[in-house]
Amino acid sequence: MNKKPSPSAVRTNWPAIWALIKPYWISDQKWRARALLLAIIALNLGMVYINVRLNDWNRQLYDVLQSRNFDLFKSLLWQFTYLAFIYVAVAIYSVYLTQALQIRWRYWLTDRYMDKWLAHRAYYRIEQGREGRLSDNPDQRIAEDLHSLTGDTLALVLGFISSAVTLASFVHILWAISGPIGFSLFHQSWQIPGYMVWCAVAYALVGSGMVWWIGKPLVGLNFNQERFEANFRFGLIRVREHAEAVALYRGEAQEKMQLQARMDDIRDNWWNIMRVTKKLNIGINFYGQAANIFPLLVSAPRYFSGAITLGVLMQISNAFGQVQDALSWFINSFTTLASWKASINRLAGFNADVQRMQNLPTNIRVRVQKPVHHQSPDAAAQQGLQIEHLNLNLPDGRALLKDFNARIERGQHILISGPSGCGKSTLVRAIADIWPYGEGRIALPADAGVMFLPQRSYLPIGTLRAALSYPAAEGAFSDEQIASCLELCRLPHLKQALAETANWSQHLSPGEQQRLAFVRVFLNRPDILFLDEASSAMDGETEEALYTLLPQQLPGVTVVSIAHRETLVRFHRQRWHFSRSSGASALCYEEGFRVEVSGLRAGPV
Numbered sequence: 001m002n003k004k005p006s007p008s009a010v011r012t013n014w015p016a017i018w019a020l021i022k023p024y025w026i027s028d029q030k031w032r033a034r035a036l037l038l039a040i041i042a043l044n045l046g047m048v049y050i051n052v053r054l055n056d057w058n059r060q061l062y063d064v065l066q067s068r069n070f071d072l073f074k075s076l077l078w079q080f081t082y083l084a085f086i087y088v089a090v091a092i093y094s095v096y097l098t099q100a101l102q103i104r105w106r107y108w109l110t111d112r113y114m115d116k117w118l119a120h121r122a123y124y125r126i127e128q129g130r131e132g133r134l135s136d137n138p139d140q141r142i143a144e145d146l147h148s149l150t151g152d153t154l155a156l157v158l159g160f161i162s163s164a165v166t167l168a169s170f171v172h173i174l175w176a177i178s179g180p181i182g183f184s185l186f187h188q189s190w191q192i193p194g195y196m197v198w199c200a201v202a203y204a205l206v207g208s209g210m211v212w213w214i215g216k217p218l219v220g221l222n223f224n225q226e227r228f229e230a231n232f233r234f235g236l237i238r239v240r241e242h243a244e245a246v247a248l249y250r251g252e253a254q255e256k257m258q259l260q261a262r263m264d265d266i267r268d269n270w271w272n273i274m275r276v277t278k279k280l281n282i283g284i285n286f287y288g289q290a291a292n293i294f295p296l297l298v299s300a301p302r303y304f305s306g307a308i309t310l311g312v313l314m315q316i317s318n319a320f321g322q323v324q325d326a327l328s329w330f331i332n333s334f335t336t337l338a339s340w341k342a343s344i345n346r347l348a349g350f351n352a353d354v355q356r357m358q359n360l361p362t363n364i365r366v367r368v369q370k371p372v373h374h375q376s377p378d379a380a381a382q383q384g385l386q387i388e389h390l391n392l393n394l395p396d397g398r399a400l401l402k403d404f405n406a407r408i409e410r411g412q413h414i415l416i417s418g419p420s421g422c423g424k425s426t427l428v429r430a431i432a433d434i435w436p437y438g439e440g441r442i443a444l445p446a447d448a449g450v451m452f453l454p455q456r457s458y459l460p461i462g463t464l465r466a467a468l469s470y471p472a473a474e475g476a477f478s479d480e481q482i483a484s485c486l487e488l489c490r491l492p493h494l495k496q497a498l499a500e501t502a503n504w505s506q507h508l509s510p511g512e513q514q515r516l517a518f519v520r521v522f523l524n525r526p527d528i529l530f531l532d533e534a535s536s537a538m539d540g541e542t543e544e545a546l547y548t549l550l551p552q553q554l555p556g557v558t559v560v561s562i563a564h565r566e567t568l569v570r571f572h573r574q575r576w577h578f579s580r581s582s583g584a585s586a587l588c589y590e591e592g593f594r595v596e597v598s599g600l601r602a603g604p605v
């Protein structure tokens with residue numbers, strides 16, 4: 001099976017990582033964020049302090065046990081009780097505040113990422129321009145990677161600080177109590193002071209090197225796992241969204257095959273993760289188990305020679321454990337580090353894509369004409385829409401439309417026709433300023449309301465009232481206004497359903513959905529209306545009725561329709577027909593199409 005090209009993983013360096021993390025900490029929320037972080041660090045340091053106290057308590061306990069002193073034993077138990085209570089309270093609040101900081105940071109970041117994604121139509125261009133993409137599934141980048149970026153960063157940073165302070169606190173305890181070790185080499189006697197500290201360092205270094213060497217592939221594997229999971233979920237959502245079409249085509253077997261293929265990707269990659277994790281766990285578990293016995297083995301000679309008491313031996317063992325644990329921060333955090341790095345790489349790719357799409361160079365200049373000096377707003381709106389030397393291309397540079405010039409006067413009704421795939425919708429996309437590939441100038445009249453109706457209108461999930469008001473907020477139009485427009489558009493039966501919530505694009509027929517789009521037109525009352533096969537699913541009579549209503553309800557409205565049906569000709573005064581200059585009928589992108597402008601016999605408009 002052919003695998004789809006995967007977005008290349010972005011490699012990130014420290015400045016790039018810092019650029020992802022920094023913004024929140026210097027934002028308008030910085031003081032609250034920093035205060036929370038400081039409080040959490042203080043609580044974590046408090047835990048380290050209690051651990052230091054417990055280490056000393058440990059020594060006293062074993063000495064008291066050895067000397068069978070019951071009174072001291074009882075007092076030690078009280079000491080432990082209050083230390084344990086404080087530890088529990090500090091540990092609970094440390095987690096609670098960390099979670100609070102995480103959700104604040106995530107909320108702030110998500111808000112920024114949603115803005116970036118929706119700004120300059122990056123969300124649209126990312127889907128359009130498939131070439132050279134560095135990230136996929138933007139929904140997952142925003143929903144999941146920001147979640148792990150905030151959670152993992154806090155866990156890693158706080159873990160690192162705790163480990164560093166634990167290391168500093170216990171190194172000097174271990175240094176002081178472990179004493180020097182002496183040996184002779186080359187007929188000379190040598191002494192290594194605080195030799196247990198060096199043993200711990202050597203032990204942790206060997207372990208860290210081993211874990212890094214074994215676990216390296218996990219970063220790439222985690223990156224892919226998230227991608228495959230998102231692809232699978234997206235596949236399931238597609239079936240849900242297109243349930244009716246799949247059912248009518250009896251496409252279940254094909255869907256199953258495609259979903260299975262995506263699940264296979266998940267399973268294969270998961271096996272690779274399991275293999276690496278198994279090797280990693282072998283290393284980590286041996287390392288962890290050996291750490292229990294290693295300090296006892298190393299300090300046993302001094303205990304048996306009588307140089308240290310049992311209490312000191314146990315204190316050494318405990319302090320060694322703390323030092324070794326702190327030095328093993330890298331080993332213990334390796335899995336988190338691997339998934340954190342994969343999230344960072346994915347977010348860097350997403351940011352690069354969004355930035356590239358926002359700054360996509362375009363030579364199509366779409367601007368709003370400034371009103372001529374002393375011109376009234378009405379006169380400004382009278383100015384027509386002007387298209388000069390417009391060339392349109394496909395994203396890969398092939399020519400679609402060549403040198404098109406036109407002027408649309410106010411109140412003009414224009415029909416755009418031509419073979420399928422010649423670029424009619426693309427011309428409308430260019431006028432709507434969402435198609436960047438090409439060159440030329442488009443001037444829109446000042447203060448004119450422009451509305452674009454595609455063949456399949458978008459109906460958000462929610463109440464019918466909200467779907468009809470879109471993109472205005474629910475409540476922008478009164479129920480009376482909406483009801484009278486529903487009546488006009490031959491949808492009286494929906495008047496009762498304004499407050500109902502449903503997935504309207506699944507519930508209503510395509511013809512009804514197109515009539516709903518016309519309701520939006522009558523509610524919004526645009527000055528210029530583009531209809532891209534917006535009535536193709538209606539019966540001929542309803543289509544004619546709505547076209548007749550347009551100039552009646554919206555006097556002076558400019559209408560530009562894309563349509564294949566010749567019955568619509570009589571509602572238009574001008575035709576723009578896409579054709580090959582050479583007369584060739586087949587699509588050939590080398591030469592592009594030309595548009596012939598011709599007058600039409602006056603109809604009812």
Ligand SMILES: Nc1ncnc2c1ncn2[C@@H]1O[C@H](COP(=O)(O)OP(=O)(O)OP(=O)(O)O)[C@@H](O)[C@H]1O
Pocket residue numbers: 128129394395400419420421422423424425426427
């Ligand atoms: N994002 C894209 N990437 C690559 N090619 C595209 C993209 N969008 C459109 N095209 C191509 O551009 C050409 C023009 O598409 P357009 O939708 O403008 O055609 P049309 O004339 O409106 O067709 P129809 O009458 O079938 O609606 C088609 O060949 C289409 O495949």
